[in-house]
Amino acid sequence: MVVLSESSAAAVAATLPAVQAHGEAVTGRFYQRMFDAHPELLNIFNQGNQATGQQQAALAAAVVAYAEHLTGVSGLPWGPILDRIAHKHASLGITATQYPIVGRHLLAAVGEVLGDAVTPEVAAAWDEVYWLLACKLIAREARLYTIADVAEDGSVWRDWRVAERTRETVDVGSFDLVPADGGPVPTFTPGQYVSVAVDLDGGQRQQIRQYSLSGRPGADHWRITVKRVRGTAGAPDGIVSTHLHEQVAVDDTLRLSPPFGEVSAVGDGGPLLLVSAGIGLTPAMAALEHLAATEPERPVALVHADRTGAGHARRQELPRLQQRLPNLSVQLWYEDAADGELAGLKAEIAEGRVDPELIPLAPGVQVHLCGPVPFMAGVRGGLLRRGVPAERIAYEVFGPGMLRATRR
Incomplete structure (x- = not known):
């Protein structure tokens, strides 16, 4: 157990409110x-x-x-959060130096x-x-690099x-990828993601984004399904997408990292509930492909929300x-359900937003959520009220809002 020294604990507790109030500043x-001192690090961080x-x-x-955790202000379990940060760091090739x-x-x-x-x-x-936080992360990331068999030069790429x-929809496309050297295709766990590094401005600038692997583990290729991010409310378009x-x-040719991500979309057996919204469908599709190949009789419910049926990628x-x-079983929620029908699909199709009270729940169900943070928070809250234990609800967050989602 990591413990602050007594003098440091007192100083941190006294200044924690000020740090919290001015944290974003x-x-x-x-x-x-x-970035002024080390402009090369701009290549690692998402500039959007x-x-x-x-x-x-x-x-x-x-x-x-983390300071609240060390001083006992918060009883939030810290291990899962450290694991999530470590996996994100490893996917970017962060080093101890x-x-x-x-x-x-x-x-x-x-x-x-x-x-x-x-x-x-x-x-x-x-x-x-x-440094207590940094040492924890360095140790976890070193272990992840060993498991991923990262090259001796330390490069994840x-x-x-x-x-x-x-082309899946107007704004969504899938890319099937094979190793350029003809080597083996590593397997992965549904719910894991890879980093994709692209060169911009004629190679003068690099940017990295993470995308869930959306195909079947064990296939002869990897698949990523990418939504083109169009800027709204003054925000810029997504550079990498x-x-x-x-x-x-x-x-x-694209540069990819090994698969990382601590969340499994298939759990450890028994009834499974996959709930997704928009491009959050990607880990759910990997889970369904995996189960079709390995556990075809397993009870599974898929609940997906999208704006329209035509905009529902890979439907x-x-x-x-x-x-x-x-x-x-499949339950689909569309904001506009007029074009919800699809030949051969057996599904409940409703108009509007997902109502957690109407999601089918099997006894002992394991849940995986993926989508916008407000969507997941609403669904998770509804499932908790219906008696699903928190430890049986896993979720994956795209982007840097992961800690806020974990604390909900």
């Missing part, structure tokens, strides 16, 4: 300082999330939550924002908090060739999966 200053402030908010929440850089600029930002309140004793206490492209949709063709695959999974 601290992390905003931190990123500015770090930087622009919207989501990354700054997520980091502030993580630091504060980068932690001193982060620590130096983060603690300097605390001093700049809080000013005279940061005495030498307070600075030392928060330095202790940071491998070249993959686009073998096929499929737009690049993939507009610039990447069959036989082009045409459901009749085939129902034939292979005789105990699969």
Whole structure:
């Protein structure tokens, strides 16, 4: 068990409210300082999330939550959160040598924002908090790299060739990928994701995004299903998703990480409930493909929400999966259900948003959720009220809002 020293615990507890109140100002200053000193790190961080402030908010929440954990303010289980952060870091190729850089600029930002309140004793206490967290993450990430058989040079990246492209909807496309060197295709657990690194501006800039593996584990290729992010309310279009949709063709090469992600979409047996919204369907599709090949008699319920039937990516695959999974029930919710019918699909189709009270629940069901954070929070809350234990509800969050979702 990790414990702060007595003097540090007192200093952190006394200054925690101030750090919490100014957390996003601290992390905003931190990123500015770090990128000015180390512009090469811009290639790792999602610049879209930087622009919207989501990354700054997520980091502030993580630091504060860990300090609350160490000082006993919060009883939130910390192990699952550490695992989630470690998997995200490993998928980006974060190294132990980068932690001193982060620590130096983060603690300097605390001093700049809080000013005279940061005495030498307070600075030392928060330095202790940071390094307790950093050492935990470094150890977990080292283990993940070993399991993933990362190359001796420490690089997580491998070249993959686009073998096929499929247009699923106007804004969603699937990419089937095979190793460019002709080597074996690693397997994965449904619910895991890979990082995709693309070169922009003629190779002058790199950006990385994570995409769930949406095909069958054990196949001779990997599949990712990518939604093109169109900017709304002043936010920019998604840089990487737009690049993939507009610039990447069959036989082009992409750099991918090994599969990471601590959440399994199939659980450990028994009835399974998959609940998704929008592009959150990707881990559910991998789970259905996996079960069709390995446990075809398992009871499974799929509940999916989308704006329209025409916008529901890979919907045409459901009749085939129902034939292979005789105990699969499908419930679809569309904001506009006018075009909800599909030949051969046996499904309940309703208009509106998912009502957790109407989701079928088998005794002892295991649940996997994936979609926007507000959607998952609403569904999870409804399932908890209906008696589903929290430990039987797993969920995957796209983007940096993972800690807030975990704490709900």
